[in-house]
Amino acid sequence: MNSGDTAWVLISAALVLLMTPGLAFFYGGMVRARGVLNMIMMSLGSIGVVGVLWVLFGYSTAFGTDLGGLGLLGDPTEFFGLGQLLGEDQLSGTIPTLAFVGFQAMFAILTVALISGAIADRARFGPWLLFAALWATVVYFPVAHWVFAFDETDDAGNVTAVGGWIANRLAAVDFAGGTAVHINAGAAALALALVLGKRARWPKETGKPHNLPFVVLGAGLLWFGWFGFNAGSALAADNSAAVVLVNTLVATSAAMLGWLFVERLRDGHATTLGAASGIIAGLVAITPACSSVTPLGAIAVGAITGAVCALALSLKYKLGYDDSLDVVGVHLVGGLVGTLLVGFFASEAAPAGVNGLFYGGGFDQLWRQAVGAVAVFAYSFVLSLVLAWIVKAVVGFRATPENEAEGIDETEHAESAYHFGDGRSARRPAVRADDADRKLEGSNA
Structure with missing residues (x-):
C-alpha cells in the first residue's frame, strides 16, 4: 500500500461526492422557484438509493468476477455487504480495495443524479427513487463493468480474471466515464423525457432560471469536484494524475469560450447561463479523453464540444422532446463528441499511449471509440425506456x-x-x- 496514492484517492472520492450537491445547485437554480427543492431532492435521493445498493451488490456487479468470461457482468453476490474487503491485506494496486470501492460509488451516485434534469418540474419523487434503484441495478452497474473493470494478469501476462468487454476486448479509451457516465445518463434522460412527455405549455412557456447565482455556484462545485473525478481516476498520485488535471482545466476553459462564442454570434450576447453550461460541456467532453490527449489536444476537444453543445440545445425544439435542463444536449452530445474526438486527437505522448487519426494512428482508435459509444447509448436508451414504462404503469411517474x-x-x-x-x-x-x-x-x- 502506498500512503500517498491512498490519500489522493480518498480525497478524490470526497471531491466526487461534492459534485452531487453541486449538481443539485446547478439544476436547482435552472428551474422555477416552486420546483427547486424537488430538483435538489432528486439529487440527494440518488445518494441514498445508490449508496446502499452499491454496498449490497452494486460493487460486485461492476467489479466482481466476470460471469461467463464475456465481459458483460460481474458476480452480484461476490462481495455482498463488502465484509470480506475490510482487511489490511485487501488491496487494489497500491490502495486499499475499500478506497477504490468508495471512489467508484461516487461515480454511480452522480450518474443517476444527472438523469433527473431531463424531467424537472413534472416527476413525482417516490417513483423517481424507484426508477433510480432499477436503473442503477439494470443499467449502470453492468455498464460500469464493461468500461471500468480491467483484466487482471499474472507476472507472465496471462489473464487471471476477465474484465469488461469495452475496456479490454474493444480497447476503447474512456479514462473516467464518457460512456459509462455521460452517454449512459444522457440516453436515459432522453428515454425519460419521451415517456413522461412535455411540461404543460412547453415550449411556449419554458420558464427562466429562477436563480442564476445558484447555477454558477453549482458549476463551480462541479468543476472543483471534477478534478477528483478525472485526476482521481489515475488511482495514484503520479504523472498521469497531473496530466489529467491540466487537461481537465484547459479543456473546460476552452469549452466555456466556445459556448460563449456561439452565443455571441447566434444571439448577439454572451450569457451567464451559457458560461456555466459551457463549463459543464467541457468537463463532460474531456472526461473520456483526459488521459489520451496533450494540453493542446484538450483545448481542441473543449472548444469543439462547447460550440457543438451550444448548437445542440435546439435539437429538443426541432425533434419535439422536452429535456427540461438539457441533459441530452450537454451530457449525451458532449459525451459522444468527447468520446469520438479521442479517435482524432489522441497522442501516444499522453499517458494512455495511443495515437488518433491526427497523430498517425489512422482510424483504428476512432472505430473503437464509436463502437463503445453506440453500444452504451443503445443499451441504456432501450432499457431506460422499458424501466420508465414499468414505473409509469405500476405506480405512476408524472405529477398530475x-x-x-x-x-x-x-x-x-x-x-x-x-x-x-x-x-x-x-x-x-x-x-x-x-x-x-x-x-x-x-x-x-
Missing part, C-alpha cells in the same frame, strides 16, 4: 396537471424554498405559486 401547476415542491414535499409574507409553507393555489415565481424573478432582476 393540477400538482404540476401548483408546484412540485409543495405537492411532493410540503415545502417551499422561498417564503413571502408570513413565511408559512402551507400549500398554495396555482395562481399564488405563479405570483411567487414572478416576484422572485423580479427581485433577482
Whole structure:
C-alpha cells in the first residue's frame, strides 16, 4: 500500500461526492422557484438509493468476477455487504480495495443524479427513487463493468480474471466515464423525457432560471469536484494524475469560450447561463479523453464540444422532446463528441499511449471509440425506456396537471424554498405559486 496514492484517492472520492450537491445547485437554480427543492431532492435521493445498493451488490456487479468470461457482468453476490474487503491485506494496486470501492460509488451516485434534469418540474419523487434503484441495478452497474473493470494478469501476462468487454476486448479509451457516465445518463434522460412527455405549455412557456447565482455556484462545485473525478481516476498520485488535471482545466476553459462564442454570434450576447453550461460541456467532453490527449489536444476537444453543445440545445425544439435542463444536449452530445474526438486527437505522448487519426494512428482508435459509444447509448436508451414504462404503469411517474401547476415542491414535499409574507409553507393555489415565481424573478432582476 502506498500512503500517498491512498490519500489522493480518498480525497478524490470526497471531491466526487461534492459534485452531487453541486449538481443539485446547478439544476436547482435552472428551474422555477416552486420546483427547486424537488430538483435538489432528486439529487440527494440518488445518494441514498445508490449508496446502499452499491454496498449490497452494486460493487460486485461492476467489479466482481466476470460471469461467463464475456465481459458483460460481474458476480452480484461476490462481495455482498463488502465484509470480506475490510482487511489490511485487501488491496487494489497500491490502495486499499475499500478506497477504490468508495471512489467508484461516487461515480454511480452522480450518474443517476444527472438523469433527473431531463424531467424537472413534472416527476413525482417516490417513483423517481424507484426508477433510480432499477436503473442503477439494470443499467449502470453492468455498464460500469464493461468500461471500468480491467483484466487482471499474472507476472507472465496471462489473464487471471476477465474484465469488461469495452475496456479490454474493444480497447476503447474512456479514462473516467464518457460512456459509462455521460452517454449512459444522457440516453436515459432522453428515454425519460419521451415517456413522461412535455411540461404543460412547453415550449411556449419554458420558464427562466429562477436563480442564476445558484447555477454558477453549482458549476463551480462541479468543476472543483471534477478534478477528483478525472485526476482521481489515475488511482495514484503520479504523472498521469497531473496530466489529467491540466487537461481537465484547459479543456473546460476552452469549452466555456466556445459556448460563449456561439452565443455571441447566434444571439448577439454572451450569457451567464451559457458560461456555466459551457463549463459543464467541457468537463463532460474531456472526461473520456483526459488521459489520451496533450494540453493542446484538450483545448481542441473543449472548444469543439462547447460550440457543438451550444448548437445542440435546439435539437429538443426541432425533434419535439422536452429535456427540461438539457441533459441530452450537454451530457449525451458532449459525451459522444468527447468520446469520438479521442479517435482524432489522441497522442501516444499522453499517458494512455495511443495515437488518433491526427497523430498517425489512422482510424483504428476512432472505430473503437464509436463502437463503445453506440453500444452504451443503445443499451441504456432501450432499457431506460422499458424501466420508465414499468414505473409509469405500476405506480405512476408524472405529477398530475393540477400538482404540476401548483408546484412540485409543495405537492411532493410540503415545502417551499422561498417564503413571502408570513413565511408559512402551507400549500398554495396555482395562481399564488405563479405570483411567487414572478416576484422572485423580479427581485433577482
